[in-house]
Amino acid sequence: MDLVSYPAFSRVAITGGTHGNELSGVYIVREMQRQNVAQVGSVSISPILVNLPAIDACRRYIEKDLNRCFTDALLSTPLTDSSPYELRRAHELNSQLGPKGSPQAMDLVCDLHNTTSNMGLYTLETHKQYALCPIRVIYVDTSKSESYSVDSVAKHGFAIEVGPQPHGVLRADIYNMMKEAVDHTVDWLNKFNAGTIFEGGNLEVFVKEKSVDYPRNPETSELTAAIHPQLQDNDFKLLQRGDPIFMSFTGETVNYEGEELYPFFINECAYYEKKIAFHLAKKKMLTIPPISLKKD
């Protein structure tokens, strides 16, 4: 494939606490702020705590999930006295890190998250960026306009997400893994800015097909089953027809009936309210072109 070139990544934001109870990112960004990290080689770095009231309350959000607020539609909705806190904060961040889609926007936002699912280290990629390390990549094929996450306000953006870690808990092993991914990212950016050509190749990615909800009581909407022990902690392992997926509270097993797909985000705490027990993905190959710095 032909070489693709981009301008240098000069202005980068590392963001944590977009969800206030996902503590690895909160503590990594706090430590960068404490050490006054501002410039690493050729890259200007802004470490930002995204949702301070939620961090203080140790909750995902106060009124509305902030990481669903960055679509063009929501960013162009006028604020009123009754706008939820997170929508106000999204507009603020859009001014600070964007405006989304404009030439003034940050070159890159790297947003730090945790999950209670056993997903290891992975990145959530939107609007056609490329993985920086050999890790699982969830590729979200959506337009920039419809992208709802904070990293979508920058020219390039992705999330680093590590699990399993309970929300509200900080584990050193997970912290170290995320810190290494952040350091690796900054290192990659410096190499890119210095003119290194990164060879392209094939990249295995997971592309979400659909979501599956828990079995629920149709009247009260309360759960009538939990994730089956044979599915629990088996993110990214192929789910086949007949595999157990739920265990009801009266002891019955519910088996999977659909096409062969890869489950992920199995039993994520924050997704109970979103009516998602797990997502299902297809594995695909993306062909990545070689990339290099655009010469002036």
Place this chain on the structure above:
Amino acid sequence: MDLVSYPAFSRVAITGGTHGNELSGVYIVREMQRQNVAQVGSVSISPILVNLPAIDACRRYIEKDLNRCFTDALLSTPLTDSSPYELRRAHELNSQLGPKGSPQAMDLVCDLHNTTSNMGLYTLETHKQYALCPIRVIYVDTSKSESYSVDSVAKHGFAIEVGPQPHGVLRADIYNMMKEAVDHTVDWLNKFNAGTIFEGGNLEVFVKEKSVDYPRNPETSELTAAIHPQLQDNDFKLLQRGDPIFMSFTGETVNYEGEELYPFFINECAYYEKKIAFHLAKKKMLTIPPISLKKD
């Protein structure tokens, strides 16, 4: 030792959701309510959801930790318009399940909890009760008057606590373990009521000596270190002088300096705000007398 006898356990409450985000107990009690469980053999069972607003919000509590509200002092504090919800609810429960220390009180309250610590299945015993299954026992040697947990309003009480499970998440393996412990308890009570004599013996218990807080910034009170990976998940394994206990965010290891003790509740989510990184216990042997039903 001499045989000790008690009257039959006729009226028993199984309580869940005392902390609203500890989901195993919430779903076990809900399922018992759905099945209209009211009598099992000789035992009348009341399945009770303890803190409904906190369960709905999926939080430990709304205004005040309910499971710290059942001391004699707090139960005799008059309620006012500004009393926190949980104090009102504690008074209500004391009327329903107690009054604490009175002959009308329930014979037994068995309260269901989860922890994010890797503690397996264990019971928290207060005011001199006996373990019902071969599991870890944390023995809290305090007076009934000062006992602050919901199970202290009954004549006999204990907590069943299972971990690790993230708060706000329901894992089938943990649910099954707790369900088995509850069924075992009810089975034991029926055997006792039928006149079975339970032989005494020695029981290994853990008795809390003290608590250790995280290293913190003295000005902001923010954490400067996390539980060390070598201590994480090693609840109930003897901690010796020189063992690593914390990893600072700048990479330094903090080693343990005190006497040999057993750590437990390592990295429990709810204890960050209580300034507890882990508890330390001594292992002791209790000699349990044989017990049997008191004949009229």
